[in-house]
Amino acid sequence: MPAALDVIQPVCCAPLVREPLGAEDAEELARAIKALADPTRLRLLSIVAASEGREACVCDLTEPVGLAQPTVSHHLKILAEAGFLSRSKRGTWAYYALVPGSLDRIAEVLKG
Amino acid sequence: MPAALDVIQPVCCAPLVREPLGAEDAEELARAIKALADPTRLRLLSIVAASEGREACVCDLTEPVGLAQPTVSHHLKILAEAGFLSRSKRGTWAYYALVPGSLDRIAEVLKG
DNA sequence: CCGGTGTATCGACATCTGTCAATATCGATT
DNA sequence: AATCGATATTGACAGATGTCGATACACCGG
Numbered sequence: 001m002p003a004a005l006d007v008i009q010p011v012c013c014a015p016l017v018r019e020p021l022g023a024e025d026a027e028e029l030a031r032a033i034k035a036l037a038d039p040t041r042l043r044l045l046s047i048v049a050a051s052e053g054r055e056a057c058v059c060d061l062t063e064p065v066g067l068a069q070p071t072v073s074h075h076l077k078i079l080a081e082a083g084f085l086s087r088s089k090r091g092t093w094a095y096y097a098l099v100p101g102s103l104d105r106i107a108e109v110l111k112g
Numbered sequence: 113m114p115a116a117l118d119v120i121q122p123v124c125c126a127p128l129v130r131e132p133l134g135a136e137d138a139e140e141l142a143r144a145i146k147a148l149a150d151p152t153r154l155r156l157l158s159i160v161a162a163s164e165g166r167e168a169c170v171c172d173l174t175e176p177v178g179l180a181q182p183t184v185s186h187h188l189k190i191l192a193e194a195g196f197l198s199r200s201k202r203g204t205w206a207y208y209a210l211v212p213g214s215l216d217r218i219a220e221v222l223k224g
Numbered sequence: 225c226c227g228g229t230g231t232a233t234c235g236a237c238a239t240c241t242g243t244c245a246a247t248a249t250c251g252a253t254t
Numbered sequence: 255a256a257t258c259g260a261t262a263t264t265g266a267c268a269g270a271t272g273t274c275g276a277t278a279c280a281c282c283g284g
C-alpha cells in the first residue's frame with residue numbers, strides 16, 4: 001500500500017530556456033508533464049476546469065469522454081497524484097476539483 | 113517513406129480552463145505535450161535553449177545527457193517533429209535550434 | 225441489516241516507448 | 255575514389271501505458 005496520497009511536489013525548476021535542467025529536475029518535471037500528455041486527461045481537466053466551482057463529479061465525466069468508468073477513475077487518479085486535481089468525497093460521489101495554480105506552474109516553466 | 117518533414121501544426125486550442133476541449137483538439141495538444149513528457153527531451157531542449165544562438169550541435173548534446181548517440185538523435189527527431197526544434201545541417205554537423213514561440217504556445221494553453 | 229448505486233482496485237491484454245548495437249548515409253579530407 | 259567522422263535509420267527488446275471486464279469497497283435508503 002502506497003502512502004496516503006503521495007502527491008508529487010509542487011514542481012521544480014527555473015524556466016526551461018534559462019539554464020540546462022539537471023537530471024533530477026528533469027525527471028520531476030517530466031513526471032508532471034506526463035500526466036498532461038494524454039488526450040483523455042486533457043479533456044477531463046478542461047471539463048473540470050470549465051465546470052461550476054471548477055469541480056465535477058466522476059458521474060459527470062464518464063459520458064463526455066466516452067470511456068469506461070474504471071478508465072476514467074484511473075485517469076483522474078493520475079491527474080490527482082500529479083497535483084492537478086484534488087479529490088473530495090461527498091456522500092457516495094467523488095468530486096474532482098482543479099488545484100489552483102497547478103497548471104500555471106507548468107506554464108511558467110515552459111514559458112520563454 | 114513519410115513526407116519530407118511532417119511537422120505537427122502550430123498547436124490548437126483555447127486555454128484549457130476556458131471550455132471543454134474537443135476530442136480532436138485534445139489529441140493534437142496531447143501529441144505536442146507528449147514530446148515534452150520525457151526527462152531526456154526536456155534536458156535536450158533546455159541545453160539547446162541555453163546555448164549560444166539557442167542552437168546546439170548533436171555532438172555537444174550526447175555527452176551531457178549520457179545516452180548513446182542514436183538515442184539522442186531519436187529524441188531530437190521527436191522534438192523537431194513536434195515543432196519545438198528545427199534542424200539545420202552545416203557540413204557534417206547537425207544543429208538543432210529552438211523554434212521561437214513554440215514552447216510559449218503550449219504555456220498559453222495551459223495557463224489559467 | 226440488505227440491496228443498490230457510485231467509485232476504486234485488480235488482472236489481463238495490446239500497444240506504445242525508450243534504449244542500444246549494428247548499420248546505413250552523407251559530407252569532408254586526403 | 256577511399257576513407258574517416260558525424261548523424262540518421264533499423265531491428266530488437268524490456269518496460270511502461272491505456273483500456274476494459276470483473277470485482278471489491280464505501281455509502282445511502284429501505
